Amino acid sequence: MNEPIEEAANYSASRYRTPDGAPADIVIFTITSTERNTAKKSLPVRQLEVLLIQRKGWPYQGHWALPGGFSKETETLLDSALRELHEETGVADVHIEYFGVYSKPGRDPRGWMISHAFFALVHEHALANRRAADDAADVRLFPVQEALAMNLAFDHREILEDALQQIRIKMLTTTIAKSFLPEEFTIGELYQVIEAVVPDFEEKNFIRKITSTQSRKGIIEEVRDRKGELKQSNRHSQRAAQLYRFTDYVPQLSIYS
Amino acid sequence: MNEPIEEAANYSASRYRTPDGAPADIVIFTITSTERNTAKKSLPVRQLEVLLIQRKGWPYQGHWALPGGFSKETETLLDSALRELHEETGVADVHIEYFGVYSKPGRDPRGWMISHAFFALVHEHALANRRAADDAADVRLFPVQEALAMNLAFDHREILEDALQQIRIKMLTTTIAKSFLPEEFTIGELYQVIEAVVPDFEEKNFIRKITSTQSRKGIIEEVRDRKGELKQSNRHSQRAAQLYRFTDYVPQLSIYS
DNA sequence: TAAATAGTGTCTCTAAGACAGTATGTT
DNA sequence: AACATACTGTCTTAGAGACACTATTTA
Numbered sequence: 105m106n107e108p109i110e111e112a113a114n115y116s117a118s119r120y121r122t123p124d125g126a127p128a129d130i131v132i133f134t135i136t137s138t139e140r141n142t143a144k145k146s147l148p149v150r151q152l153e154v155l156l157i158q159r160k161g162w163p164y165q166g167h168w169a170l171p172g173g174f175s176k177e178t179e180t181l182l183d184s185a186l187r188e189l190h191e192e193t194g195v196a197d198v199h200i201e202y203f204g205v206y207s208k209p210g211r212d213p214r215g216w217m218i219s220h221a222f223f224a225l226v227h228e229h230a231l232a233n234r235r236a237a238d239d240a241a242d243v244r245l246f247p248v249q250e251a252l253a254m255n256l257a258f259d260h261r262e263i264l265e266d267a268l269q270q271i272r273i274k275m276l277t278t279t280i281a282k283s284f285l286p287e288e289f290t291i292g293e294l295y296q297v298i299e300a301v302v303p304d305f306e307e308k309n310f311i312r313k314i315t316s317t318q319s320r321k322g323i324i325e326e327v328r329d330r331k332g333e334l335k336q337s338n339r340h341s342q343r344a345a346q347l348y349r350f351t352d353y354v355p356q357l358s359i360y361s
Numbered sequence: 362m363n364e365p366i367e368e369a370a371n372y373s374a375s376r377y378r379t380p381d382g383a384p385a386d387i388v389i390f391t392i393t394s395t396e397r398n399t400a401k402k403s404l405p406v407r408q409l410e411v412l413l414i415q416r417k418g419w420p421y422q423g424h425w426a427l428p429g430g431f432s433k434e435t436e437t438l439l440d441s442a443l444r445e446l447h448e449e450t451g452v453a454d455v456h457i458e459y460f461g462v463y464s465k466p467g468r469d470p471r472g473w474m475i476s477h478a479f480f481a482l483v484h485e486h487a488l489a490n491r492r493a494a495d496d497a498a499d500v501r502l503f504p505v506q507e508a509l510a511m512n513l514a515f516d517h518r519e520i521l522e523d524a525l526q527q528i529r530i531k532m533l534t535t536t537i538a539k540s541f542l543p544e545e546f547t548i549g550e551l552y553q554v555i556e557a558v559v560p561d562f563e564e565k566n567f568i569r570k571i572t573s574t575q576s577r578k579g580i581i582e583e584v585r586d587r588k589g590e591l592k593q594s595n596r597h598s599q600r601a602a603q604l605y606r607f608t609d610y611v612p613q614l615s616i617y618s
Numbered sequence: 619t620a621a622a623t624a625g626t627g628t629c630t631c632t633a634a635g636a637c638a639g640t641a642t643g644t645t
Numbered sequence: 646a647a648c649a650t651a652c653t654g655t656c657t658t659a660g661a662g663a664c665a666c667t668a669t670t671t672a
Contacts, residue, residue, distance in 0.1 A: 120431060123380045123383050125380070126380050126383075142649075143645070143647090146649060147649085147650075177380075180464045180465050204459070205459065207438045209435050218438070276617060277534075277616060290651090305617075308635070309637095312652095341643090341649060341650035342644050342648080345650075346652090359612050359614065400620085400621060402623080402670090404622090404623075565661095565662065566663080569626090569661090573660090574659085574661090595623095598623035598624065599622070599670035600622085603624085
């Protein structure tokens with residue numbers, strides 16, 4: 105920026121073909137809870153779902169697609185994604201993360217579109233008051249397995265697969281589980297959330313490991329009330345369960361130690 | 362793609378401002394070895410270095426920058442990055458990975474440029490026959506600490522910082538160390554490579570852990586010659602050291618197990 | 619024979635993993 | 646009292662962490 109301005113005159117940017125747009129597409133995940141019909145209190149069934157919109161116009165009219173929109177010159181791609189997320193769901197202040205670019209020639213019949221993919225992790229209740237935006241005929245949550253079997257618009261199936269792979273890895277290596285949980289949660293709830301995202305997750309002594317292993321016990325901490333008493337919840341069982349919250353600590357993983 | 366073609370006529374893509382280009386920038390890392398001047402054979406000093414080019418024209422003329430180039434409509438961004446990497450270094454078939462997008466308004470005085478950042482990990486000897494490309498006045502390797510202290514073009518310092526953070530995490534959680542090592546290497550060499558990328562890496566019983574810990578010993582394996590004898594090397598010491606190679610196994614890390 | 623790297627012995631403490639057993643409080 | 650979840654006891658084996666010690670070869 106410290107070059108003489110007149111040099112710019114010698115630069116011709118438009119000698120080459122330029123992209124026709126830079127959309128941001130968002131894979132919005134949530135975990136829904138459904139109560140089971142049992143004799144006593146029991147754990148709900150938790151399922152990972154993804155928000156899709158039904159396209160109103162050309163191309164792929166009537167097909168289900170990931171919500172998204174074109175980025176503007178005056179904003180970053182993250183800004184575009186946040187704007188789109190807010191338009192589509194009314195939520196702000198959630199976990200959102202960039203995870204990939206899709207640039208295969210011919211992927212969009214409208215022209216040369218380089219698409220930027222984000223994933224967002226949202227509480228179920230935050231999606232209560234969603235509505236179809238201008239460019240959508242309908243908005244719905246689909247279980248991920250169902251969405252993967254659908255004939256989605258563009259290369260959105262590939263994007264969804266990649267997003268899913270990403271959050272499976274991150275669920276196990278970071279504390280993103282907290283995006284799906286209330287501030288204070290039980291070990292059983294945490295276990296269920298991990299299971300909903302990573303189907304083959306299985307830890308026999310989960311409660312042991314996470315609460316009494318030196319190297320990991322810093323991840324979560326017991327919740328106490330003002331009197332310093334341990335705070336418990338019996339929302340899922342007769343026997344009350346200890347409540348925990350995440351700390352700010354994130355362990356550094358390594359294959360060499 | 363199963364919509365009637367004539368619908369496309371109703372779509373006007375150019376109602377909005379479109380990007381002026383989608384460059385791919387590459388952070389090319391290598392580890393250089395310098396022999397120490399000691400009485401006996403000794404381990405070389407290994408240093409992480411990054412390849413920079415000196416810009417020939419406007420903007421940022423004379424400044425050092427990451428190599429990069431504009432993507433074309435007929436290729437993916439990975440193709441652009443590979444093309445650029447090959448032009449700049451003559452190498453193909455190396456570890457290259459996408460890691461981020463840079464879209465802050467005003468980041469490039471030439472216009473609305475959304476830049477895509479890759480990192481590549483290259484053997485030192487592969488950079489022997491590099492030369493300045495058309496758009497560069499000079500090409501050189503810089504130690505990363507030195508590069509970070511320079512006044513790089515555009516937002517390339519930020520990109521370099523992000524790339525460095527990425528490879529530090531990946532050095533410890535994946536087997537990218539093999540990109541910097543020969544096919545067969547000693548434990549001492551592996552340790553040095555990790556140290557060069559992650560300065561505060563320290564494992565007292567490294568050889569123990571990596572060779573005799575059940576959960577990790579699958580990462581590398583001892584090399585044997587045709588007769589089945591253990592193969593050793595004395596390139597860095599009087600006492601020969603066992604040679605190892607990476608297997609295809611990559612451990613799955615988790616904070617919950 | 620000393621330099622420089624490579625590797626082993628040994629000890630203590632903590633964690634992993636399995637799994638049976640106990641705890642709690644409603645319907 | 647049976648259900649459904651939430652833990653705890655106990656045992657065995659494996660790994661971490663520290664650090665002094667031995668091994669190998671040749672300038």
